[in-house]
Amino acid sequence: MGARHAGRLVLVAAGLTGLLALAGCGKGGQGAATPPPPQVVVSQPVKKNVQEWDEYTGRFAAVEDVEIRARVSGYLTAVNFQDGQVVFKGDPLFVIDPRPYQAAADAARAGVAQAQASVQLAQRELDRARDLRQTQAVSQSVLDTRSQQLQAATAQLLAAQAQARAADLDLEFTSVKAPVTGRVSNHRVSVGNLVSGGSAQSTLLTTIVSLDPIHFYFDADQASYLRYQRQSRSGERPSSRDNANPVILSLPDEQGFTHQGRIDFVDNQIDDGTGTIRARAVFDNPDMVLTPGMFARLRLVGRPNYDGLLLPDAAIGTDQNRRFVYVVDKDNKATYRGVTTGPLVDGLRVIREGLTAGDKVVVAGLQRVKPGAAVTPVEQPIQAASGGTP
Structure with a gap:
């Protein structure tokens, strides 16, 4: 009986242990703590006076691009410049053998002297005939003949003088001078070669491009052109056709837009x-760094200045083609808010529509937020990047 009683006690103890274990599991399952709302960083948008710029890529072009061609034919006797140097208007570049043209100019001047002598003789003959006519010593026909001879001699003198001027021009053209200030290319013809001049097929000797100032051509899309036109009509922004609107430019090896210029031409039709429609800006180039043919980026005033709101790009999500942010309300719940974005300013994105200055926007931890769900906000101010470009 003692052994049997001991066995019953073991079984009862084992059953109680199991019931206690089950009871403990049940109590733990019903009392498990709910996880706290996710922690996120929230900030109010930065308020800033914004100047929006539209950016375009274009190419520099010389204001003056001149082909230097021979205007008279002859043998080249001198090249008076170093290939690629800067030359100034009026500098002598080439010399074509002037001796034949000097001889022609001398002969033309001799022709002028001969024609002047003929005019003087015809004038004396006419004067004599007029005196004799008063005494009826000569007929009227003789007087008329003398008058006609003076007119013919005068015409010959005019022709001789014109021929002399042409000969002097040809002689002057033997010295080929720079028509503009700029950088000269290499010489295309060496000394001793025969060059032809005075026609459309005249020999090309070299080229010159002006450098200061310099033009910059770029193409604006049709949508931007229409926006500019409407802004001009509403008085928000002056038209670049009538006003030298400011532009800024950055070279390929530069971070900021440091070169300042102005619009000076807009084409008359869309391609x-x-x-697109072609426009042109002009820049001062005293150090001649800007070179025709070089690519660069240009920014043109896109909209009038306004007080804008800015957020870091990390705070902005993308839902298909729409941008959105999460705004935390007074109950610490995240609300989906669609926004319209603009350009970057000092490293922050302009928010054109969808926010107010007092909104608290999730700027970090966006991936942990669900629309309408509670969050644990930690407020931090937004730091704008220093040294940003306009």
């Missing part, structure tokens, strides 16, 4: 092949 039907590309849907």
